[in-house]
Amino acid sequence: MRSLSAWVVLSFVAAAAALPAKDCAHKVKESVPPPRGWTKTSPAPADHIIELRIALPQPNFAELERHLYEVSDPFHDRYGQHLSKEEVESLVAPEDESVHLVNEWLASHGIYEDNLSRSPARDWVLVKVPVSQAEEMLKTEYHVWTHDASGEAVVRTTAYSLPEHLDDHIELVQPTTMFSRMKSLRSTFRFDSDEEQKSAKIAANAPPISVPSASGGHVDASCNQTITISCIQQLYNAVGFKPSAKNGNQIGITGYLEQFANIEDLQTFYAEQRPDALNSTFKTVLINGGLNNQTLDEAGAEANLDVQFAFGLTFPTPATFFSTGGRPPFKPDILTPSNTNEPYSEWLDFILAQKEPPQTISTSYADDEQTVPVSFAKRVCNGFAQLGARGVSLTFSSGDGGVGDGEEDPALQECFTNDGRNATRFVPLFPPSCPFVTAVGGTIHVPETAVFFSGGGFSDVFPRPAYQEQAVSKFLKTLPEGTYKGLFNPNGRAIPDVAAQADLFRIFLSGRPVSIGGTSAASPTFAGIVSLLNSARLSKGLRPLGFLNPLVYAIQAADPSAFNDITTGNNPGCGTPGFNATKGWDPVTGVGTPNFGKLKDIVTLDLLHIAGLT
Template sequence: MRSLSVWLSVALATVVIAVPSKDGAHKLKESIPAPRGWTKSAPAPADHIIELRIALPQPNFAELERHLYEVSDPFHDRYGQHLSKEEVESLVTPEPESVHLVNEWLASHGLYEDSLSRSPAKDWVLVKVPVTLAEEMLKTEYHVWTHDASGESVVRTTEYSIPEHLDDHVELVQPTTMFSRMRSLKTTFHINDVQEKVAAAPAAAPPISIPSASGGHVDASCNQTITITCLQQLYNAVGFTPSTKHGNEIGITGYLEEFANIQDLQSFYADQRPDALNSSFTTVLINGGLNNQTLSEAGGEANLDTQFAYGLTFPTPGTFWSTGGRPPFKPDTITTTDTNEPYTEWLDFVLSQPKLPQSISTSYADDEQTVPASFAKRVCAGFAQLGARGTSLMFSSGDGGVGDGEEDPALQECFTNDGRNATRFVPLFPPSCPFVTAVGGTIHVPETAVFFSGGGFSDLFPRPAYQELAVTKFLKTLAPGTYQGLFNPNGRAIPDVAAQADLFRVFLSGRPVSIGGTSAAAPTFTGIVSLLNSARLEKGLPPLGFLNPLVYAIQALDPTAFNDITVGNNPGCGTPGFNATKGWDPITGVGTPNFGKLKDIVTLDFLHIPGL
């Protein structure tokens, strides 16, 4: 860990008023071809405001990664010994020289400390500037680009440069070359006026025999409508009540003006969880996020996530973060600010908090290829910081099968975005980040892989060691030449796990609706993880933290701890996609959770379990 003198040097470097100086020669930092599906129109308005986000290198990130894997590996004697906020920050804080030189560069353009903001570890610098100044600083030209299919617009450039002497001190600057279109992941969403009849119709049918379920059976109604009771039965969690005495919490992220409605939550509780009536959750607003409680403004995604995550884990305290901002904007006189991906705004906020929920669910993503590699890697590094502090992060794997996230295969455009327009499967980010747990989807009882479950292999992140055994086994099942050139067999494999992902009974604007998508699977699996954390904390054990090394270790040693899904496929890009099969597969990962078995495993001291 860094000494006090280093911290003092960094602190002094952040407040020094640098003497303005000329930038000198510039060096090209990043250049991309014109992005596919976007049309460049007029030059960006000179007074349009851009919030530049400047990343300084994290010289000791490799050390942070080492710590992360050691405290997340059930075979390691440091398992569960998560780092503090201060310890994590000390490992990602930039060198004082980098801070000083970037300060000097900004000051040369009239940007001093009072006009800047910084991330908790000082590894990001944010400054709002007009387009004219951004163009001067980065020796580039910004234009308004319009997405052909949606009509959404962004102010972006396809290349930028920085002063040559800063090349080793600035990792990236955005928004510049990022043409992503963040979206929530839901494949079906429809108001069902006959929902009451649909839910009640199968009540007389005999229960479905499922040996791994609580009591060995699941209500027949669960093949038409998924409720909290269905999930508790199916995932062997009936009868477990989490404790509120040991600090366990669960968090849900909300983006794209999605508001979780309290009145709808009470309707949901009255319908499915009456013991939770009159309870609620904490809403935290980030980056101009809102909390519109007008019933007609309720968000389907936000309601789905909060109702099922908090319904599964009641009475565990819950937090819903409403984060403002999105990359696309309409360039008019009302909207004058262009923003980065709101993941980073959320990350800056939560990393600054001394205490974090132990499990967090996110149901939003971009096509991996639309996010610049430098930016994706830095965001992924932010997720690693949360994991090192003991937080489990779940992301839905996508709703386009092996395609680009479009639910309708006929609308998928499975082409590379690098100017070659080559046919390629399209993984999503952040699920492709190796430091998060990607959640795929299933349907019906007995469970099969749901056709839209996103899955495949990252083109950006290499396969992590914790996946090597399971994924290699799967790849050996493929016939030689299967989908050759369409995916990267050496990439980080998606997803890691799965859960039910369709026919969820949610209340929206006062009415029951049916919602599906891996956006339902993520909060469901997160709820199970939260219950596991409650069981561990009650035993005096630390929270699970970064899950993946443990998930794959358990699956290898006790496959019955996850319900292996062996039926189904995830078509996309004009192909049948991959098949669900024994063991790990790129549709459902290692399978869906058996809470009862997992609880028995994770409440033991791993280091003293024979064979583990």
């Protein structure tokens, strides 16, 4: 009879023998051409630390997607019956075999459970390793690549491989082939001049503008030069509605790229535009090394814009600002551990782990869709679907480059494919191109017209979802035959879905009044209206709205007056006039801007799918 110690030794030897050898056959997992606008400058330092994000397949995602559409479809009996955190995690969890085989592979490189972390559903594995080890694991070579226009640098490769037996058990590994440059979608801002202040005083004394859909049928004339909280409430028929602070409703704003929302500026803003909110504040949550610098001269224009308008519109709804650290650029003179991942994934890891995330969350950052590897874009999009299934409404700015890339200045736009062909192509943005989020375009002035920089178009990655088929097909039929042929994908997910005011917003930045614009103003504005709708629903014992798009398009088809249809303006880019705003949905302003009063009447009906839309 063998001793227990002998069995232990034999078991250890057998387990060690089962580990895949480092030199086993590998297969190229992903390969991209040298990215346009980037220059390979030097080999990456061997001791530079990167955090590899390893995605395991989600074999039951189609089932999650079915649940998402059923609970988001106002015509379905399950409308509003969102899934729990645990139910969602069970639907995206990888197979045990995938977990086991990936564990073996990591162990063969000396990486064990104590050296890694996992997402709540175990569908992501995160490991921090030096470049030299990543190169061995992925049979690749990392280099420092410099972006020609900005001078920013990243550590990336153009191809990597995995052991052949893991091909079906790992969907992707990043950072490897992603050369995106996450941008804040803010166009320009300027401090108020004496001339502008004089014009504002004149406008303040002018007669109001007649807008039948607005609260009271009119809007202050000053709103044509300066957008305030009062202007939004008037224009979108929300005057007089008071959300509850105690019904469980919450709103969130995401912040990236060292953007800090300044509390002192917020108080100054409140004193001028929302005096009843004075001395109230918001919760700041730090993610992945995010910071909360409250030095006044470090205030972020983007963060202040988002917080002041979203939280000003929804006071006294409890509010959260998520400050997420990390950005792709690599600093070659600082070889301390740093995160070179796309920050969206860091935020998603955090928010999906929360039991009760805010029901409405706005984001004003994006990448050119073509710079995000398809595999990664789809996985991040799937993460947004998980939030939607749990009852979270996600709004994203549609972009500030019209049909071009994120550059507002058409002279700086590079409307070429990034696949080595250098073909001319319109440039949609991601994440607004994800079908599981609500993309928000922009308008300007009263009466409203499309603002010229409003991002819009058609995804080259995601097909058009069924919820927008009718509205988008109708628009495409109005285009003269051959219009922009080859410049966009007429079968792609269309953006934006909706719109809101996007320019001339008056905020406070570093203690001074500033006029600011961009679809980064439109997204928190529309999110503020959604949060008010959620408050109205929750106060009546109804569920939050969750994933908005099926409802948005259903309402627009049944009662177009619930949205203010924008029929003038266009979004030039890539050397073209872009698309025109027109009757019904269009790729400049979506189905239009919200009429809160009408929408509230619809969404607060019980049995919405029967009483509200049939």
